[in-house]
Amino acid sequence: xxxxxxxxxxxxxxVCDGLHTVHIIDQTxxxxxxxxxxxxxxxxxxxxxxxxxxxxxxxxxxxAAYGLALAMQEDASDISLCNAVHHLIQSRPTAVxxxxxxxxxxxxxxxxxxxxxxxxxWKEAALICDEDxxxxxxxxxxxxxxxxxxxxxxxxHILTHCNAGWLATVDFGTALAPIYAAHNAGVDVxxxxxxxxxxxxxxxxxxxxxxxxxxxxxxxxxxxAGHLMQQGRVDMVIVGADRVTxxxxxxxxxxxxLKALAAADARQQGHEVPFxxxxxxxxxxxxxxxGVGHIEIEERHADELAWMVGRLASGEIASVRxxxxxxxxxxxxxxxxxxxxxxxxxxxxxIFAPHELKGIQQKIKNV
Amino acid sequence: xxxxxxxxxxxxxxVCDGLHTVHIIDQTxxxxxxxxxxxxxxxxxxxxxxxxxxxxxxxxxxxAAYGLALAMQEDASDISLCNAVHHLIQSRPTAVxxxxxxxxxxxxxxxxxxxxxxxxxWKEAALICDEDxxxxxxxxxxxxxxxxxxxxxxxxHILTHCNAGWLATVDFGTALAPIYAAHNAGVDVxxxxxxxxxxxxxxxxxxxxxxxxxxxxxxxxxxxAGHLMQQGRVDMVIVGADRVTxxxxxxxxxxxxLKALAAADARQQGHEVPFxxxxxxxxxxxxxxxGVGHIEIEERHADELAWMVGRLASGEIASVRxxxxxxxxxxxxxxxxxxxxxxxxxxxxxIFAPHELKGIQQKIKNV
Numbered sequence: 001x002x003x004x005x006x007x008x009x010x011x012x013x014x015v016c017d018g019l020h021t022v023h024i025i026d027q028t029x030x031x032x033x034x035x036x037x038x039x040x041x042x043x044x045x046x047x048x049x050x051x052x053x054x055x056x057x058x059x060x061x062x063x064a065a066y067g068l069a070l071a072m073q074e075d076a077s078d079i080s081l082c083n084a085v086h087h088l089i090q091s092r093p094t095a096v097x098x099x100x101x102x103x104x105x106x107x108x109x110x111x112x113x114x115x116x117x118x119x120x121x122w123k124e125a126a127l128i129c130d131e132d133x134x135x136x137x138x139x140x141x142x143x144x145x146x147x148x149x150x151x152x153x154x155x156x157h158i159l160t161h162c163n164a165g166w167l168a169t170v171d172f173g174t175a176l177a178p179i180y181a182a183h184n185a186g187v188d189v190x191x192x193x194x195x196x197x198x199x200x201x202x203x204x205x206x207x208x209x210x211x212x213x214x215x216x217x218x219x220x221x222x223x224x225a226g227h228l229m230q231q232g233r234v235d236m237v238i239v240g241a242d243r244v245t246x247x248x249x250x251x252x253x254x255x256x257x258l259k260a261l262a263a264a265d266a267r268q269q270g271h272e273v274p275f276x277x278x279x280x281x282x283x284x285x286x287x288x289x290x291g292v293g294h295i296e297i298e299e300r301h302a303d304e305l306a307w308m309v310g311r312l313a314s315g316e317i318a319s320v321r322x323x324x325x326x327x328x329x330x331x332x333x334x335x336x337x338x339x340x341x342x343x344x345x346x347x348x349x350x351i352f353a354p355h356e357l358k359g360i361q362q363k364i365k366n367v
Numbered sequence: 368x369x370x371x372x373x374x375x376x377x378x379x380x381x382v383c384d385g386l387h388t389v390h391i392i393d394q395t396x397x398x399x400x401x402x403x404x405x406x407x408x409x410x411x412x413x414x415x416x417x418x419x420x421x422x423x424x425x426x427x428x429x430x431a432a433y434g435l436a437l438a439m440q441e442d443a444s445d446i447s448l449c450n451a452v453h454h455l456i457q458s459r460p461t462a463v464x465x466x467x468x469x470x471x472x473x474x475x476x477x478x479x480x481x482x483x484x485x486x487x488x489w490k491e492a493a494l495i496c497d498e499d500x501x502x503x504x505x506x507x508x509x510x511x512x513x514x515x516x517x518x519x520x521x522x523x524h525i526l527t528h529c530n531a532g533w534l535a536t537v538d539f540g541t542a543l544a545p546i547y548a549a550h551n552a553g554v555d556v557x558x559x560x561x562x563x564x565x566x567x568x569x570x571x572x573x574x575x576x577x578x579x580x581x582x583x584x585x586x587x588x589x590x591x592a593g594h595l596m597q598q599g600r601v602d603m604v605i606v607g608a609d610r611v612t613x614x615x616x617x618x619x620x621x622x623x624x625l626k627a628l629a630a631a632d633a634r635q636q637g638h639e640v641p642f643x644x645x646x647x648x649x650x651x652x653x654x655x656x657x658g659v660g661h662i663e664i665e666e667r668h669a670d671e672l673a674w675m676v677g678r679l680a681s682g683e684i685a686s687v688r689x690x691x692x693x694x695x696x697x698x699x700x701x702x703x704x705x706x707x708x709x710x711x712x713x714x715x716x717x718i719f720a721p722h723e724l725k726g727i728q729q730k731i732k733n734v
Contacts, residue, residue, distance in 0.1 A: 031691035195672065197564055197588040200689055203672070208691045218695045221564040221672055222589050223622025227702035230624065230659060255590025257597065261628040292597060305562065305570070305588055308675045310687025320677025320687050322567055324398035324575045328585045335594035 001166040001180070002212050003034060009133075009171045010059050013066065013126060020073060020122065022066045026053045027167060031208035032311050042071040042084060049091045049098075052199070056168020057242045057283055058132050061097030064088045065128045068105045069121035076114040081106065094251060094298045094334050095242040096285045101128050129170045135280035136172035138348035143178020143238065143278060146344075146351055147187060150235060156182070157235045159192040159225060162253035163205035164240020164278065174240040174278040176206070178346065183215045191217040192234060194225050196253060198304040198331060222255050226262035232271045237263050238346070241277045244284045246361070248339035248354020249291030250277040254332055260341040274343035281347050286361055291336035302329035368533040368547070369579050370401060376500075376538045377426050380433065380493060387440060387489065389433045393420045394534060398575035399678050409438040409451060416458045416465075419566070423535020424609040424650055425499050428464030431455045432495045435472045436488035443481040448473065461618060461665045461701050462609040463652045468495055496537045502647035503539035505715035510545020510605065510645060513711075513718055514554060517602060523549070524602045526559040526592060529620035530572035531607020531645065541607040541645040543573070545713065550582045558584040559601060561592050563620060565671040565698060589622050593629035599638045604630050605713070608644045611651045613728065615706035615721020616658030617644040621699055627708040641710035648714050653728055658703035669696035 001008065014021050022039040028051060029035050037053065039045050045067035048054050054063045071084035088102045105124045109117040147156060164175035172180060182189045191210055196202035203219050210217045220228065228234050237259055243251040250256065263275040288294050306323040323329070339354035352360060368375065381388050389406040395418060396402050404420065406412050412434035415421050421430045438451035455469045472491045476484040514523060529535075531542035539547065549556045558577055563569035570586050577584045587595065595601050604626055610618040617623065630642040655661050673690040690696070706721035719727060 195564060197562060197590055203690050203694075207694050211691055211694065218697050219672060219690060220697050221621060223564055223620075223625065224697065224699055224702075226624040226628065227621060227664070227699055228697075230702070253590075254588060254594060257593040258590065258625040258629060261593065261632055262625060265628055297594070305586060308677055308687060308689060310675055310689040312685060312687055318679060318685065318687055320675060320679055320685055322675060322677040323570050323586060324578055327570075327574050327578065330585050330587050330591065330595075332591055332594055335591075335597070 001171060001209065004212070009129070010167055011054065011062050011066070011129060011170060013122070020070075022070070024048060024054050024063065025167070027055055027205060028053050029317070030167075031204045032317050039066070039070070042067055042074055045070055046087055046091055055201070056163065057095035057097040057240070058136070058169040058174065058280060059167070060092055060095055061101035061282065062125065062129045062132060062170050064091070064098045065101040065105045065121070065125035068102055069118060069125050072109065072118040072121045076117040081110070081117070092298065093296045097282050100282045104128065132170040132280065133172060135348040136169050136174060136177045139174055139278050139280065139346055140172055140177030140181035142350050143346050144181035144185060146346070147178055147182045147189070155188045155190050157190050157192060157233060159194065159228070159234045159237045159259065160206060161194045161202060161239045161256050161259055162196045163201040163209075165206055165209045167205050167209055168240060174280065175238045176209070177278065178238060179215060180213060183213070189215065191215060192225070192228060193217050193219045194222045194255070194259070195219060196255065197222055201253070225259050229262045229266040229271065229273050230269070232266070234266070234273055236273060237275045239277050241279045241283055242334060243291070243295060244277060244279050244345055244357075245288045245291045245295070246284070246286045246358055247289050248342055248345060248357050250337040250342055251291050251295045251334050252277065252337065254335050257335040257337045260337040264341045275341060276344050276346050276351070277342060278346040281349065284357070292338060295336060297335070298333040300331045300333045302331060305329045305331055368538060368576065371579070376496070377534055378421065378429050378433070378496060378537060380489070387437075389437070391415060391421050391430065392534070394422055394572060395420050396684070398571045399684050406433070406437070409434055409441055412437055413454055413458055422568070423530065424462035424464045424607070425503070425536040425541065425647060426534070427459055427462055428468035428649065429492065429496045429499060429537050431458070431465045432468040432472050432488070432492035435469055436485060436492050439476065439485040439488045443484040448477070448484070459665065460663045462650075464649050467649045471495065499537040499647065500539060502715040503536050503541060503544045506541055506645050506647065506713055507539055507544030507548035509717050510713050511548035511552060513713070514545055514549045514556070515552075522555045522557050524557050524559060524600060526561065526595070526601045526604045526626065527573060528561045528569060528606045528623050528626055529563045530568040530576075532573055532576045534572050534576055535607060541647065542605045543576070544645065545605060546582060547580060550580070556582065558582060559592070559595060560584050560586045561589045561622070561626070562586060563622065564589055568620070589625075592626050596629045596633040596638065596640050597636070599633070601633070601640055603640060604642045606644050608646045608650055609701060610658070610662060611644060611646050611712055611724070612655045612658045612662070613651070613653045613725055614656050615709055615712060615724050617704040617709055618658050618662045618701050619644065619704065621702050624702040624704045627704040631708045642708060643711050643713050643718070644709060645713040648716065651724070659705060662703060664702070665700045667698045667700045669698060672696045672698055
């Protein structure tokens with residue numbers, strides 16, 4: 001998508017004089033600084049995933065695939081492969097795409113002689129990236145049809161949480177793919193962007209990328225989402241997901257569950273506020289039925305809540321501590337929205353009610 | 368309550384060599400700086416209310432009462448009185464205590480000759496402050512009984528939102544009064560403090576005052592409240608309210624509605640998570656039945672969401688901009704939790720289910 005009128009993906013590879021480089025956008029510095037960071041080594045990629053320079057389930061899958069390739073460049077032995085797979089999967093425990101992408105690359109290279117593993121892994125990572133782009137475009141088109149069915153004379157107000165835009169994927173995004181598709185098709189859409197504490201991905205990433213693409217949007221505190229739905233000022237909710245279970249439970253950024261509760265309550269009071277999660281099929285974990293209690297919820301560092309990064313009036317980027325010294329913090333990064341609160345899952349194969357998901361499992365697997 | 372082991376109220380008056388001064392704690396500087404600010408003039412008090420140096424429904428009622436007294440010191444005419452009443456009521460539109468306190472002082476001084484108005488207003492403001500303290504102590508005792516009924520072998524985990532502690536009142540607090548009473552009575556309580564964006568009153572004020580008093584607590588993002596309740600890690604929710612309607616709708620800091628939805632959903636899933644609002648009876652607006660759509664919701668400045676105040680690593684207090692430049696913001700300060708989600712209203716007269724509130728209206732009025 002566009003950054004300063006130039007097309008970018010969130011991750012891309014280059015080879016120059018035999019030097020293999022993966023390029024990523026450092027998302028911890030957005031929206032204040034747009035910086036592309038070169039990654040040459042496995043350890044750098046692990047650090048980029050852990051510190052969330054790259055984040056978003058599909059993007060960390062792609063980044064992990066390249067990470068495994070870099071590990072093979074350094075040492076293509078079985079022990080190195082086993083270690084790299086283990087460290088990558090541990091780097092962020094909640095998203096299913098990461099493990100999916102790593103296992104996919106592993107299966108391709110495991111039967112190969114050592115000297116062919118790096119090149120094969122590099123190629124497979126590139127394929128995962130390209131496929132992600134295609135999946136997201138398909139999600140965008142299915143979502144567009146749904147939005148167009150809803151369209152009346154007025155602006156369509158879509159609420160989203162966290163960032164499931166192109167920055168969370170290789171390109172186009174998941175939750176934002178239908179929104180970009182609708183905007184590009186001339187549908188009058190407006191996006192309510194929830195700030196998404198503690199890391200502010202809504203305020204810093206979603207607002208930034210929508211602004212770069214010219215999509216009308218308004219940032220709200222996470223707390224304001226319920227009030228807006230109660231007032232009938234939201235036409236639908238579309239979020240991404242780090243993992244969707246076989247029965248349609250949606251594991252996504254902490255706070256998603258509260259938005260789903262508010263949408264359900266608004267529906268009970270007569271407002272039509274469907275709640276959708278948009279995911280590529282690799283984000284569906286067919287091995288888990290019930291998300292609540294069965295998906296490991298990553299607990300992140302207290303500093304994410306205690307400190308806030310921003311720009312001083314002088315223009316300098318700085319961190320300020322917002323909590324009293326010594327305050328205890330608990331910081332779960334994700335929550336689970338039970339399927340009973342979910343209207344539909346938007347996938348590259350179409351939009352499915354949670355109870356329909358399982359019926360298409362084989363279809364999705366066979367494609 | 369205690370600040371650095373010394374007893375304070377949030378507002379108090381002094382007279383020295385004929386100079387009448389109201390003292391307030393500047394709550395915009397907490398938790399980083401504890402500063403007492405003297406107020407000599409009506410305009411200063413209006414500014415203190417508008418900029419939220421004083422905030423919390425009971426405290427702004429007390430502050431407004433003193434504000435009216437200061438206006439009478441400057442000019443005790445009927446026109447001045449009328450103007451001052453008007454400006455005070457407009458300074459924060461949502462809380463009912465402010466209008467209640469201003470009208471109470473007005474009714475006392477209106478029949479009086481001009482030269483007696485200032486002294487009478489000053490005395491009435493002091494009375495309002497003392498009464499608030501007594502009401503809050505009574506709220507604390509009723510809440511304590513309820514918590515003691517709940518007490519089992521384990522720690523009682525109470526979730527609160529925003530700041531309805533002693534800082535929001537003259538002393539003791541509303542939502543936190545039962546918690547202080549329980550802690551002081553030796554009940555093992557632990558408080559989940561939600562950050563409360565956009566002004567962070569939970570993280571900056573509630574965490575600070577609980578810490579000064581030694582009550583165990585943990586700060587969470589607003590987004591995490593649903594997850595904790597879903598996991599059965601919250602035993603009850605107690606919040607304050609800026610206004611409660613005659614049928615028990617609770618208007619409180621934005622995001623309260625989402626906590627109430629999560630508590631109701633947890634109850635439906637078999638967790639016992641009652642939702643209480645603790646208010647002195649002046650916060651009940653008998654003139655309004657339905658809160659949704661019938662209470663004016665204050666829209667505050669975009670900068671509350673766009674900028675964040677904190678302490679740099681150097682120790683200096685600074686503001687950082689966290690939103691991309693030019694981002695549009697909507698910032699409603701309150702929401703309405705429908706009575707159907709409310710377990711009980713804790714008042715100085717006892718704890719009442721929403722449908723019982725009206726029956727005690729006369730009783731409350733006659734006390």
